[in-house]
Each structure stands twice: as C-alpha cells, then as structure tokens.
Amino acid sequence: MGPSNSNDHKRTAAVRAALELEDGMVVGLGSGSTAAFAIEAIAARIKNGLRVTGIPTSEKAAALARQCGVPLTDCSQHRHIDVTIDGADEVERGTLNLIKGLGGALLREKIVAAASDRLVVVVDESKLVDCLGTRTPLPIEIVSWGWQTVLDHLADAGLEAKLRYAGNVGVPFLTDSGNYVADCLTERISDAGDLERRVAALVGVVDSGLFLGLASKVIVGSASGTTVFERAESATP
Numbered sequence: 001m002g003p004s005n006s007n008d009h010k011r012t013a014a015v016r017a018a019l020e021l022e023d024g025m026v027v028g029l030g031s032g033s034t035a036a037f038a039i040e041a042i043a044a045r046i047k048n049g050l051r052v053t054g055i056p057t058s059e060k061a062a063a064l065a066r067q068c069g070v071p072l073t074d075c076s077q078h079r080h081i082d083v084t085i086d087g088a089d090e091v092e093r094g095t096l097n098l099i100k101g102l103g104g105a106l107l108r109e110k111i112v113a114a115a116s117d118r119l120v121v122v123v124d125e126s127k128l129v130d131c132l133g134t135r136t137p138l139p140i141e142i143v144s145w146g147w148q149t150v151l152d153h154l155a156d157a158g159l160e161a162k163l164r165y166a167g168n169v170g171v172p173f174l175t176d177s178g179n180y181v182a183d184c185l186t187e188r189i190s191d192a193g194d195l196e197r198r199v200a201a202l203v204g205v206v207d208s209g210l211f212l213g214l215a216s217k218v219i220v221g222s223a224s225g226t227t228v229f230e231r232a233e234s235a236t237p
C-alpha cells in the first residue's frame with residue numbers, strides 16, 4: 001500500500017470518527033497524521049454548525065486546530081473530556097490495547113485519554129497487530145537529566161533503548177513537555193500490563209507509550225471503507 005492510499009484510509013477513518021461528536025462536547029484532539037485528518041473533519045463539521053471545544057494533545061495539533069477554526073480550551077478549564085479522537089502506532093486485535101508515541105506526544109495524549117469518557121482511535125489497517133511490540137518500537141518518555149542512566153535502567157528491565165534524535169542534527173528530540181524519548185525494541189509483548197508496571201517503576205521514566213484499557217473504539221480505514229471495533233466493557237488491560 002502506497003503512502004497516498006494509506007492517507008486516504010487514514011482520512012476515511014478520521015471522517016467517520018468526527019461523526020461521533022455532538023453539540024456541546026469537549027473533545028480531545030490527538031496528534032499525528034491520522035489525528036490531523038480528524039481535526040480537519042471536526043473543523044468541517046464546525047463550519048456546518050457543530051458546537052464543540054477542543055483540547056489539543058500537542059503544540060502541532062493546537063496550531064492545526066487554530067488554523068482550521070476549531071475553538072480550543074485546556075485541562076485547567078475542563079477536567080472532564082467527553083471524547084478524544086487520536087491515532088496509534090499499533091492496535092492489538094481483541095484487547096484494543098495500543099502503542100502510541102512515535103509522533104512524540106504520548107504524555108499529553110495519555111493525560112487527555114485518561115480524562116476522557118471515550119477514546120476513539122483512528123488508524124489505517126497497517127496498524128493492526130496480533131500482539132503489541134511486533135510492528136514498532138515502544139516509545140518511552142524520560143526526563144532529560146541523567147538520561148544515560150535511565151537508558152541503563154531500561155536495559156536492565158530487558159528493553160534495548162535508543163535515545164530519539166531530532167532529524168540528522170545530533171540533537172535529542174524534545175517533547176512538548178521538555179522531556180526526551182527512548183525508543184525501545186521489544187520482543188512480542190505478551191504481558192503488556194506487567195511491562196507497563198515494570199517500566200513505570202523505573203526512576204527517570206515519565207510514561208510509556210503503552211495505552212492499556214483506554215481505547216473504547218477503534219475505527220480502521222481501508223479501501224473498503226471503515227471497520228469499527230468496540231472494546232468489551234469487561235475487557236481488562
């Protein structure tokens with residue numbers, strides 16, 4: 001599948017997700033290319049009369065929302081978010097657990113997702129996996145000070161971690177919250193809950209790109225339209 005097909009499928013999923021919004025909602029605005037299509041689709045609905053307010057998960061999402069005319073607010077004004085629409089790097093079939101953060105916005109994305117009644121995830125088919133850890137590295141946001149020792153702790157926990165750099169200029173990638181990102185190669189993640197707990201316990205780790213039990217719905221765009229997966233209420237992370 002070429003990049004333009006992939007973009008079409010991402011857009012298809014995003015447009016479908018924007019239909020979930022209703023007047024008066026506070027909406028979390030995700031980050032990444034698929035979430036950007038969702039912001040544009042929300043803006044189109046606003047132009048047709050929908051009244052919603054958005055909480056962006058990154059400076060980039062905020063800039064796009066402003067440019068498209070989506071009114072913005074923040075977590076200080078709204079502790080409760082009705083629905084968030086965001087992308088993902090991997091979606092595990094069955095559990096709908098996710099890996100996120102290749103775009104570097106995982107911390108704000110997780111804060112917004114955790115404050116949301118519903119997290120609607122929009123992806124193209126390439127993101128679906130049978131087991132997390134098979135398609136992408138696991139991004140982990142870490143503090144910048146003493147990052148080398150944090151990478152050692154991740155290695156002790158069995159994760160081959162590489163500091164993320166910004167382009168080819170030899171400067172570490174900095175998140176919107178001023179942290180670094182370690183991209184970790186993993187085996188298939190058979191027990192994501194255990195890995196999440198072990199990583200969260202390491203000094204210097206801010207948060208991981210494991211989003212467990214957070215997605216309520218996943219909308220997959222493909223050449224044949226959209227397929228919707230809903231998380232069973234009883235499903236555990």
Ligand code: 5RP
Nearest residue numbers: 032033034087100101103105
């Ligand atoms: C950013 C993310 C993105 O949602 C994820 O990387 C997917 O991006 P894209 O839609 O461009 O493939 O988690 O932190």
